[in-house]
Amino acid sequence: MGWKELPRGGSILEPGNSESRYTGDWRTFKPVIKQDKCTRCLRCWIVCPEPAIYIIDKPYATSSGRQFKFSVEVNYDYCKGCGMCVEECEPKAIDWVEEEK
Amino acid sequence: MMAKPFFRTVYDVPREEYLAPGHGLCAGCTAGTIVKLLLKVAGPNTIVVNATGCVEVSTTPFPYTSWKVPWIHVAFENAAAVASGIESALKALKAKGVLDPSKKINIIALAGDGGTYDIGFQALSGMLERGHKVMYVLYDNEAYMNTGIQRSGGTPVYAWTTTTPVGKILKGKIQQKKPIAEIVAAHRIPYVATANPGYFADMMNKFKKGLEVDGPSFVHVIQPCTTGWKFDPRYGIVLARLATETGLWINWEQEEGQFRVTVTVPRRKHVRHYFELQGRFSHLTPEEIEAIQKEVDLEADRINKLVGRTVIGPLVE
Numbered sequence: 001m002g003w004k005e006l007p008r009g010g011s012i013l014e015p016g017n018s019e020s021r022y023t024g025d026w027r028t029f030k031p032v033i034k035q036d037k038c039t040r041c042l043r044c045w046i047v048c049p050e051p052a053i054y055i056i057d058k059p060y061a062t063s064s065g066r067q068f069k070f071s072v073e074v075n076y077d078y079c080k081g082c083g084m085c086v087e088e089c090e091p092k093a094i095d096w097v098e099e100e101k
Numbered sequence: 102m103m104a105k106p107f108f109r110t111v112y113d114v115p116r117e118e119y120l121a122p123g124h125g126l127c128a129g130c131t132a133g134t135i136v137k138l139l140l141k142v143a144g145p146n147t148i149v150v151n152a153t154g155c156v157e158v159s160t161t162p163f164p165y166t167s168w169k170v171p172w173i174h175v176a177f178e179n180a181a182a183v184a185s186g187i188e189s190a191l192k193a194l195k196a197k198g199v200l201d202p203s204k205k206i207n208i209i210a211l212a213g214d215g216g217t218y219d220i221g222f223q224a225l226s227g228m229l230e231r232g233h234k235v236m237y238v239l240y241d242n243e244a245y246m247n248t249g250i251q252r253s254g255g256t257p258v259y260a261w262t263t264t265t266p267v268g269k270i271l272k273g274k275i276q277q278k279k280p281i282a283e284i285v286a287a288h289r290i291p292y293v294a295t296a297n298p299g300y301f302a303d304m305m306n307k308f309k310k311g312l313e314v315d316g317p318s319f320v321h322v323i324q325p326c327t328t329g330w331k332f333d334p335r336y337g338i339v340l341a342r343l344a345t346e347t348g349l350w351i352n353w354e355q356e357e358g359q360f361r362v363t364v365t366v367p368r369r370k371h372v373r374h375y376f377e378l379q380g381r382f383s384h385l386t387p388e389e390i391e392a393i394q395k396e397v398d399l400e401a402d403r404i405n406k407l408v409g410r411t412v413i414g415p416l417v418e
């Protein structure tokens with residue numbers, strides 16, 4: 001695209017279009033949420049700075065019989081592997097797994 | 102007397118995200134956490150004016166933006182002036198009937214410590230004095246991070262930066278951190294607060310109050326920076342909380358002149374727990390850490406006297 005086709009004043013007309021820039025390849029370790037151990041406390045969701053943790057409307061029944069209406073999932077397209085979620089997770093429901101090629 | 106806080110638990114926090122992923126903030130940058138939560142409070146009817154700094158540069162690599170609300174950047178020093186102009190323009194458009202006068206539009210000025218304590222201070226002071234209804238949010242990572250960790254008026258004493266090196270003569274920064282929130286409070290604006298992303302509900306309630314008051318408001322947020330403070334990125338929020346648990350960062354608010362500490366600390370941790378995790382303080386000797394501890398003890402006494410009861414408790418570990 002040449003500068004003549006660009007919007008005036010350098011405006012960006014598509015809100016949130018950085019979503020097409022995947023930052024997942026920054027990672028060397030990845031967080032893996034163990035749905036069975038997760039208490040849905042949402043602390044990881046609060047702190048994730050990307051955001052790369054999302055509340056998904058996917059019901060889940062734990063092996064101990066707890067019923068949840070939603071799940072908490074990592075979007076690996078964006079997770080940079082900072083580990084803040086792991087540090088916040090009191091029930092220790094997030095594994096920290098080395099990435100391999 | 103006090104209204105119930107709006108955000109009490111994680112379940113009070115809206116699911117909608119107005120900060121898109123794909124930005125270039127460092128892995129583990131707590132500025133992402135702060136901005137994401139700020140936008141959840143403000144919602145879609147919001148205009149953000151951003152001074153340059155890590156947040157501005159990382160969220161808007163042209164032609165991309167991570168903002169899902171209207172956003173503008175003009176320069177480093179004038180976020181408060183631009184926000185003042187936008188507020189005045191909206192007022193005029195409402196008076197002329199171009200915009201619905203009952204429509205509530207939040208205006209937020211967002212800047213780092215360099216952009217606030219130092220170069221943007223004149224614009225900020227003017228905005229406060231003129232009384233524009235703008236919430237100014239200062240994310241304080243205690244140095245000019247985006248340009249490579251230079252000291253600012255917000256850098257604390259002894260901190261290593263590239264312009265306050267550690268060697269035979271210098272041991273990091275010589276001067277104390279400027280009490281910016283108190284200087285802002287001296288402008289007698291309706292709402293001033295200090296906040297910490299480690300206490301997300303307290304921080305979000307302060308953003309909400311700041312957006313509701315009729316006049317300027319100022320929220321000063323501590324923002325641990327993995328790159329400039331030199332700590333493992335996973336500890337950003339742990340460090341934020343330690344700042345408050347040690348009494349180094351007190352979360353308070355001043356509403357219509359009434360001062361309150363919003364996060365009480367019944368048992369205080371030793372400041373060494375905070376310093377030990379950060380490379381920028383790794384040169385400190387035990388004596389120097391003790392000297393800082395004495396100062397924090399004095400500050401806790403001062404705050405307790407000011408409030409009239411013990412809100413920052415004794416040192417226990």
Ligand SMILES: Cc1ncc(C[n+]2csc(CCOP(=O)(O)OP(=O)(O)O)c2C)c(N)n1
Nearest residue numbers: 153154155177213214215216244245246247
């Ligand atoms: C007038 C002017 N001087 C210098 C710069 C270069 N500059 C861009 S960002 C920045 C540092 C900003 O520091 P701070 O406000 O603390 O934000 P941070 O990067 O730490 O988030 C500087 C010096 C500029 N853009 N404009």
Ligand code: SF4
Nearest residue numbers: 048079080082083085
């Ligand atoms: S590792 Fe960091 S970026 Fe990835 S999901 Fe956890 S908090 Fe988010």
Ligand code: SF4
Nearest residue numbers: 038039041042044089
């Ligand atoms: S912090 Fe842990 S327990 Fe809480 S929602 Fe996240 S993964 Fe689940």
Ligand code: SF4
Nearest residue numbers: 127130155326327328
């Ligand atoms: S240098 Fe610090 S403030 Fe800037 S993006 Fe990195 S962690 Fe965030």
Ligand SMILES: [Mg+2]
Nearest residue numbers: 213214244246
């Ligand atoms: Mg800074």
